[in-house]
Amino acid sequence: MGALVFSATCSLLLALVQGHSLFTCEPITISRCSGMPYNMTFFPNIMGHYDQDTAARKMDPFLILMNLHCSPDVHTFLCRAFVPACLDQIHVIHPCRSLCEKVYSDCKQVMDTFGIAWPEELECTRLINCDETVPATAAVTTNVHGTQKTPSQIRRDYGFWCPRHLHTTNGQGYKFLGIDQCAPPCPNMYFKNYELDVAKSFIGIVSIFCLCATLFTFLTFLIDVKRFRYPERPIIYYSVCYSIVSLMYFIGFLLGNRTACNEADEKLEIGETVVLGSQNKACTVLFMVLYFFTMAGTIWWVILTITWFLAAGRKWSCEAIAQKAMWFHTVAWGIPGFLTIMLLAMNKVEGDNISGVCFVGLYDLDASLYFVLLPLCLCVFFGLSLLLAGIISLNHVRQVIQHDGRNQEKLKKFMIRIGVFSGLYLVPLVALLGCYVYELVNRKIWETTWVFDHCDQYHIPCPYQASNSFLYK
Numbered sequence: 001m002g003a004l005v006f007s008a009t010c011s012l013l014l015a016l017v018q019g020h021s022l023f024t025c026e027p028i029t030i031s032r033c034s035g036m037p038y039n040m041t042f043f044p045n046i047m048g049h050y051d052q053d054t055a056a057r058k059m060d061p062f063l064i065l066m067n068l069h070c071s072p073d074v075h076t077f078l079c080r081a082f083v084p085a086c087l088d089q090i091h092v093i094h095p096c097r098s099l100c101e102k103v104y105s106d107c108k109q110v111m112d113t114f115g116i117a118w119p120e121e122l123e124c125t126r127l128i129n130c131d132e133t134v135p136a137t138a139a140v141t142t143n144v145h146g147t148q149k150t151p152s153q154i155r156r157d158y159g160f161w162c163p164r165h166l167h168t169t170n171g172q173g174y175k176f177l178g179i180d181q182c183a184p185p186c187p188n189m190y191f192k193n194y195e196l197d198v199a200k201s202f203i204g205i206v207s208i209f210c211l212c213a214t215l216f217t218f219l220t221f222l223i224d225v226k227r228f229r230y231p232e233r234p235i236i237y238y239s240v241c242y243s244i245v246s247l248m249y250f251i252g253f254l255l256g257n258r259t260a261c262n263e264a265d266e267k268l269e270i271g272e273t274v275v276l277g278s279q280n281k282a283c284t285v286l287f288m289v290l291y292f293f294t295m296a297g298t299i300w301w302v303i304l305t306i307t308w309f310l311a312a313g314r315k316w317s318c319e320a321i322a323q324k325a326m327w328f329h330t331v332a333w334g335i336p337g338f339l340t341i342m343l344l345a346m347n348k349v350e351g352d353n354i355s356g357v358c359f360v361g362l363y364d365l366d367a368s369l370y371f372v373l374l375p376l377c378l379c380v381f382f383g384l385s386l387l388l389a390g391i392i393s394l395n396h397v398r399q400v401i402q403h404d405g406r407n408q409e410k411l412k413k414f415m416i417r418i419g420v421f422s423g424l425y426l427v428p429l430v431a432l433l434g435c436y437v438y439e440l441v442n443r444k445i446w447e448t449t450w451v452f453d454h455c456d457q458y459h460i461p462c463p464y465q466a467s468n469s470f471l472y473k
Contacts, residue, residue: 026086027039032079041084045081052083077100080093096129098129164458168182175364200354203249234307241294259280260274260283260355260356262280280358284344287343287349290358294336298376309387348360348364373440377433
């Protein structure tokens, strides 16, 4: 089984190497392996190290074995494991199982004496059976497409490597920047601490203001229920929806990062990370309430434009529109419920370490596009179309009854109410959509920039494309 795993790993690495336009052997710079029969190598190696500096540091604990010469082949084995031979630009040679077993047997007593742990990646059962007598030699310099490469010119894009303190345990479904079992850092990766404090305070203040405004509308309705009949009745429902949305953000403001982030675990060397998925019950509940009522509020606004259009364009009476109320409720509550269940089934819950709540699409671009941006855009398109159609119809009616001053005044007030309610809703919604589009367009650049700025701190490979772009700015 171990041989199959190792063979699959080697095949995957070889496929990556053959398909990577930046693949090239590089001269060995680790002095303790400079006397090997080969002098060219390639990374990553079977230990998962992405460059020679990392391999050299990880090799230090085994210097005792080399210095004590516990096995005549210990030097050869360790160099081939940490700094594999690279031949002909496509052939990487790793140590064989027989050599591993011999070195492990010879050095077992010394390792026990000095407390040296044998790496899991170097378990002999994981290595393949091969012939150690095959010579491994390579030229000091190589020619790629007719151009000689020097060590200073050799640069490759290794992709994103998850920092150790962002690793998560198996089975949680975490994924960050395309890497499984990896979670985003907490607090937010894009903002400084003082910027986060300002953002949190702003969200808290605005949530209180919105909660008061929407509750005022709802309480006004409770005082005189008959005052808000169709076509105005949907205003009450989306006011209730956004009062709950505001309440969730206020709760998130009070909780801070306690719900949106996982606590650090010093024993497991895991730092504070963002909650991803539905393992955290409090985060899941916040997500369900917030997403459901956000979508429901938007749909109730679309229904408001429908009722206005039926009243203004189709001349429906209040009673006729009220007869369709059951269908309005089915759509307004059913669609958000269906989408919420889908996201829970797909495990798309994500903690927002800025607002303290949990939502969707904060780190998953596809989820943001299909479950947030697309539904909101469709609602704006249909709602705005119906709104304009209703206003055109009202304007036409106004011209027809231009000699009836009393009805003219009623129509004027009706059109003003349409404009005020629609403007108060559309302006912030369109601004929100603009933010989502801007974020989708620039997210990849932000992520690459973040990795470039923190790669040395986290001891992970720096992105090749980012370093080139910054170099030529």
